[in-house]
Amino acid sequence: MPSVLYSVEDAVATLTIDRPERRNAIDGPTADALQDRFEDFAADESAHVLVVTGSGDDAFCAGADLKALESLAHRSGAEQGFEGFTRLDSPKPTIAAISGWCVAGGLELALWADLRIATTTSRFGVLTRRHGLPFIDGGTQRLPRAIGLPRALDLLMTGREIGAEEAERMGLVNEVVAPGNHLERAREVARTIAGHPQYALLADRRAAIEGFGLPLRAGLDLEAQVHNLDLG
Template sequence: MPESKDVEVSTRGRIGILTINRPSVRNNLGGDVVRGIYEALDAWRDDDAVGAVVLTGAGDKAFAAGADIGELQRRVPTDALVGRISGLLRTLEEYEKPTIAAVNGYALGGGCEVAMACDIRVAARNARFGQPEVNLGIIAGAGGTQRLARLVGKGRALDMLLTGRLVSAEEAERYGLATYVVDEGAALECAVEVAEGLLGKGPLALRLTKLAVHAGTDVDMDTGLLVERLAQAVAFASADKLEGTKAFLEKREASFTGR
């Protein structure tokens, strides 16, 4: 697998682990980080040996502290229109396999946006979430204004986005921004444990569930329910449905194939 020097790629069983490895700059998203994440996700997409993906940051100070400010200063309007990081996060959000962020320390700006693009967010108690872009005279432009409002509600999102204030792990959990809060230093292990639990589920069912949620959240209820029924129809036609129901009736573990 091609590997960026700024992203460490490893596996633990059937779990792929991506570690942003720039601790000297609080794991910001400069350098080769975006390319490294893209390459790993592409390599794992059709690899049955990897069933779930965990993203984290090296060290205990930061998950990812946003953009490289020096690089940011040189950006021009067309860079925003290209949306390199925004495109990566859309790929991450729509990824066929479950994704879990293990947030240790600061998740700021683009780092918070990376975490929000994951399906599940495990936060250590020292985690701090924030979108402080207004302090630099810009806005949260990699999905921050959209995903944050959908996760925590418009009022809380506006508070965070307009003030640029940071919220603790506990506050993030109350808001719905953090899924789980664990002891400092335990975020990665908890994320791996959650991922291992997902590996026992039907992979096609997981993929269809993600599709139904993302496609249905921002449309009217009737359209969302139609998306859900169509996704269920696909599941009903699958070998996984037959195996899952048969295994339940036979009181054994299911052996899913994702088909």
């Protein structure tokens, strides 16, 4: 049975980690499949938005499968990411649809997405702390960008778990929904995004992402460059 499911409907691609018996933890074959399906999405001109989720309601993703770490050895140092594609930039919008556990590398996967929609039952945390493992799939860089450095350091150093309400208050998630509604809500938002004319949307997204953290003047120059504006 494939551990990753992929489908496209109404210009929205859905990528599902299908290992509910392991809280959708990622082993080597799953990481390889995630990378392959992301590359399919990136190359598919008919797919405008990607929704990433986990099978079932118990977990979005619990990170690396600690009982199958040897199967991930071949991905050590992979430029795409240890657990799939989280060290790559997506050329198109992405949404994480989260239910249950979203921890360790699973949190890094959620942070990779542009938007995060979670259920009230969701739990978040850098639980790699408890096992002496590093946060190496982009988490140390994306977490501070999402919630600010002091809050990020709190989660990174304490390894504490937080619920959906605190995650929303921090800005870690964009929206909290009732249990079982995360995927449909994510697809609804994705369809809205996919329904807009894409050229300007993609350019605005790129300018916002690449300009984040730049001095204002440099950001304005980037904005003009992205939109091919001649302001001279």
